[in-house]
Amino acid sequence: MNPPTTTPMTSGRSIALPQPRGELSSAVTEILRAAPSAQPHFPEVGAADPYGDDLQLALHTCYELHYHGFEAVDPGWEWDPELLRLRGSMERLFRRALHNDVKGGNDVTQALAELLIEPIEPNDVAHYLHDEGRWWQLREYFVQRSIYHHKEGDPHAWVIPRLFGQEKASLVAVEFDEFGGGRGERLHARLYADLLAAAGLDDGYLHYVDLVPAPMLALVNMMSLFGLHRDLRGALVGQLATAEITSSPASRRMVAALDKLDAPPPCRLFYTEHVEADAVHEQVMRNDVIGSLLAREPALTESVVFGIQVTNLLEDRFTDHVLGSWRAGQSSLLKPLD
Template structure:
């Protein structure tokens, strides 16, 4: 995190430029995922059975919703995947690898994968994976249409910034973890590249500089909860699908190339996106602590994008040319799914609606926001 003033250079109690002290980590930040409210027959089945001691499962209901965006499908898949992270409150850890649960997960994954194959469509002919990734990540990796970061930078208000921050909690508060599952499956140049990227993601050994911790800091400065999965019941199926994508890629060795393609796109499209969010926070009068997560990524990912394209993805394909198709698929699947999330969020805002499944509580004046006088009749004083 060179060129960014951080507590590593001072101390966790020392203010940075505006005199705002770094908050102490919120107690309970690393507890298991809270048990969510079911959204359909499959998630209801899971909540009913996972809260009991491990046992043979009866015949479970077939999912009936959209394999890419369905609320029931993706909450169920997300819930099962959380057993591979920090677990779920009230769920016996032995459920993680229970054969019946793995079979249920496999059926959900098959539907999701079929939906992704249809979404990606015909695979392009790619000669050079590095060049392909560079072209794909032009314009935030979406390659098409509108961008949440562009909208937030230019005109997003505090409520909208908070909404998009809540959408990203399911990912950013576990950032890097699913990609780390690829480390023991790599060797040589791509392994070294991945470890270099992940070392930065995990703060180079400094706990308060772990990128997930920096995002937690941003959440606190926005006046929101920093606990992972605190907002799970508010996250729509398409948001959960973007996280289920990388969990599925990371857990399965057959998707090694896909998880590398996924990471490469994230790293290569991060600098511009993160800079836009940092600009938006400054426009909204937030302090440097609130911006630290985004500023850190602007610096770190300026280097990571080259490592990811050339040494990680390029190195893997050089070692194993048969992985090229997986890398391309993983990159395209991420871009197309993110485009669906963008369409949902911006479409909701166009209609004057929330992009979440419910409302959330937040103070009118965020802890990280400089005192700004807002007239009583200004609509910004009221949450939508």
Template sequence: MQLPTPRGPLTAALFERLRRSPHTFDPPPVPAGGPAVDDEDLQLALFACYELHYQGFEEVRQEWEWEPSLLAARKALERRWEEGLARAVLRPPSPPSPPLAPGVPMRRALAELVAADEGPRLSAFLARQADLEQFREFVAHRSIYHLKEADPHTWAIPRLSGRPKAALVEIQADEYGGGRVERMHSELFRATMRGLDMDDSYGAYLERVPAITLAISNTMSLFGLHRRHLGALLGHLAAFEMTSSAPNHSYSLGLRRLGGDETARRFYDEHVQADAVHEQVAAHDMCGGFVAQHPSRAGDVLYGAACALTLDRLFAEHVMDRWRRGVSSLREAREADLMAGSR
């Protein structure tokens, strides 16, 4: 993957630095104002910083990953995003980390949080009404995370112990295909992309996805890279698993309606079965076990779950709003740009 086109002064300055050998520099100022979740420049800059901890960029030297100047710049970006994320998720006077009510098990608290979440039924639209171009757009958005699926949450494993650690390992082992490359969820998603005649290379649609799509990925990386966000990372994963089975069933139905074969649909069908089990393990054993060990961090778990639900709702609102207006949900997207070989 190569560095994308800058989307403002932050990314222009940052990418100019990253194309050179690692060196000391003063962090560029991070402008305030406007919702951080919609800030294209902020989200792309943060995504680029985080990507150095994954597969990186071809023209960026690996030594940049732990360069103190870049970490200082990332810290300023993270500060803006953490503040913006809290504003997006919590409406005053809600506290930053709402405590778990006395006598309420974590599994029940998470279930109530999921049940209270409301948003546009993107999955129902994809199942019944979306055309092939719209389904490809949806897959392009999701490719930013699904081509590295499970990786951000894996950072929690060495920070856990006992029952919650075992539970997370159980979930992640399934995500990575039980050691079989062809069953890894990222590889199953590649098969879906190929079945839709899309470019399945890592980061192929980074240029096209908007801030909200990057924000979803950035939040997982933020939680995964900082030990102080361990509870939020676990809550995020639990919400992810608890809201997965039904939508993935709808995605599979939609893809079958549009002519997708069994191989192309396997990614979604796999999640219908696997996540029905994962949600119980994540809510009860992983999050419940973590809170039993660390009662004071129950609010962190719930906050992480709320972040996952809120960002998914905002993503659905973005996509459905543009489709209702008859325009693409991607940035300057054209149908040809979603086809394999177009790059």
């Protein structure tokens, strides 16, 4: 039996360095243009805004070295000790802000239960798009989310060797679905690339990074931060559980919005896939991953709660930015789409 054929995925290519947004991101992009042995000047992070465009883009650029990298950037920068020291300073600032902005605690059951509480007055993007959204706003939302969905499943793969037993096996089962169940054309990142193309957008990997503001970069950076640090493995499990538990109802709302806006079938397919798959993933994450992990390592309880709360915090910040921009009659991007 011949393997299925697919259209080459343009989103698998490396990209050019992003356009800087301040002192830190300018320094990082300039550093990466040199050879690792050049010993350039590394700036001090100082009092940068932990949620601001400059720090978040600089951090995102550093993290990308662990994914697909950049055109004309020496791969040796990935483990350069001085660049890692700069990244560590930015991470500490970001982590401190996240810890300060969530309540913390160790009640995992309550934290998970709160994920399914529907507000009396919904304030999410899908409801807005269904009730009063326009096609240009839907396309902007696709562009915003592309920064995450081109990586969907990738940050969580780093936690696999840091788990044991049932929690490892169950998380791999969830990841197997995210990666298309062994079929390249069913990769969720591939489905999102198809969504972008169907909406008349470029499906290239991180093609729109220069248009996407800090709130979405912070969400993706948080996943990379959790994935790259073993001491944050509990937080990454909490983040993934939050994504899987909230994904099915959120995707169902998006399908309704897409139907109302008469979106092409590939746009609808991406979200219907998540309605079905993530309803199953919810129970796997609750019982087999979190349950088994905390039975084995109860000391990670606060970290799991932290991951849940931080995910909600950053999703709320993203939603507030997008809806605030649209309600003011403005683009949610740094520059409107052509």
